[in-house]
Amino acid sequence: MLINPNIVIIEGVPGVGGDEAKIWSKELLLSYVRFAQRTGLKYTYLDEHVVRISGENAFRSFRNETGVHRVQRIPKTERKGRIHTSTATIVTLPEIIQSNIKINPTDLEWQFFRSGGHGGQNVNKVSTAVRLTHKPTGIVVTASRERYQEVNRKIALDLLASKLYQLEEEKKKGLVYSYVKNVGMGDRAEKIRTYNFPQNRLTDHRTGKSYHNLEQIIEEGKWEKILA
Numbered sequence: 001m002l003i004n005p006n007i008v009i010i011e012g013v014p015g016v017g018g019d020e021a022k023i024w025s026k027e028l029l030l031s032y033v034r035f036a037q038r039t040g041l042k043y044t045y046l047d048e049h050v051v052r053i054s055g056e057n058a059f060r061s062f063r064n065e066t067g068v069h070r071v072q073r074i075p076k077t078e079r080k081g082r083i084h085t086s087t088a089t090i091v092t093l094p095e096i097i098q099s100n101i102k103i104n105p106t107d108l109e110w111q112f113f114r115s116g117g118h119g120g121q122n123v124n125k126v127s128t129a130v131r132l133t134h135k136p137t138g139i140v141v142t143a144s145r146e147r148y149q150e151v152n153r154k155i156a157l158d159l160l161a162s163k164l165y166q167l168e169e170e171k172k173k174g175l176v177y178s179y180v181k182n183v184g185m186g187d188r189a190e191k192i193r194t195y196n197f198p199q200n201r202l203t204d205h206r207t208g209k210s211y212h213n214l215e216q217i218i219e220e221g222k223w224e225k226i227l228a
Contacts, residue, residue, distance in 0.1 A: 003094035008059040009162055010092050011050045015068060017086025020075045025049065025088035027218060028069060032062070034221025046155055047142050052095075061227050062092045066179055067192030074198070083198060087191070091179045093162035101161040109133040112149060132156040139163050139181060202226070 012029040014021035029051055036043045041055035053062070070087050078084060112127040129144035130152040141163065143155035167180045194203045195214055202211040204226065216222045 002097045003059065003165070004097065005059050005094075006056055007052065007054045007095035008062045008092055009046070009050060009052050009095060009159065010062060010065070010090065013049060013089045013091070015087030015089050017071075017084065019077070020071075020084055021086040021088060023075075024069075024071045024086050025090075028088055028090060031218045031221050032065075032223070034219075035223045035227075036221075038221050039224075045145055046159065047144055050159070059092070059094045063094075065090050065092045065227075067190060069193050069195065070191045071195045072197065073195075089179060091166070093159075093166050095158065096161040096165050101164065103134075103157070103160065103164070107135050109135055110153075128152060130156045132160055134160055134164070137164070137167060137181060139167070 010029060010032055012025035014025045017024070026049075029049065032053065033043050033051060035041075036053045036055070039055075041053050041058055043051055043053045045051050068087050068089050070085060072083055072085050074081055075084050109132070111131040111133075113129050113131065114127050128147060128149045129142065130149065131140065131142045132153075133140050139160065141156050141159040143152040143159065146152050146155065163180045167178060170178050170180065190205075192204065192206055194205065195218070196203070197214060200212055200214045202214045202217060204210075211217065211226065213222065217226065
């Protein structure tokens with residue numbers, strides 16, 4: 001099976017922590033986008049929680065980001081100054097060359113709905129957004145950013161192909177939890193990093209290394225040393 005090494009699809013899914021987890025997952029994605037902007041990579045949002053980044057060796061740069069990212073900080077809504085712990089699950093997917101993936105049409109369940117926000121009035125008035133369910137695995141993908149349903153359908157199929165590929169990779173590695181299927185398991189799966197804002201420290205639990213420029217990493221997208 002062939003993958004495109006110059007394209008990566010990054011999905012950010014809120015884990016435990018309620019609204020703070022939702023904010024954190026969006027901030028992580030935005031931080032990756034800032035890195036892309038700084039380093040000359042191109043990006044586009046495929047859905048609210050999914051971004052596509054393209055450029056030389058884009059997948060290689062981000063492929064190790066899959067996992068649970070734990071944040072420790074005082075949320076803006078916290079009135080008593082207490083530190084909260086929340087998580088977000090990041091899933092990095094390669095773009096699959098479609099001809100190498102065979103998906104049975106009878107395994108697919110399509111749903112169409114209206115989407116607000118980006119794309120102008122047409123997006124609000126017509127059911128252009130797509131939700132695609134792969135019945136054998138239960139994997140669900142959505143695409144809503146484009147103005148035309150046909151384009152969103154293709155994006156959804158491409159996302160599904162990438163997730164099916166990743167699911168097979170997880171099986172080969174013998175992972176207990178699937179980052180592709182079990183998107184809400186941010187409280188159970190292995191945490192790859194902790195982002196401690198009061199101490200301005202990022203700790204990578206896989207390498208044992210700590211970085212003390214956390215705010216620059218998140219707010220300015222300075223991921224070079226970590227993604228290397």
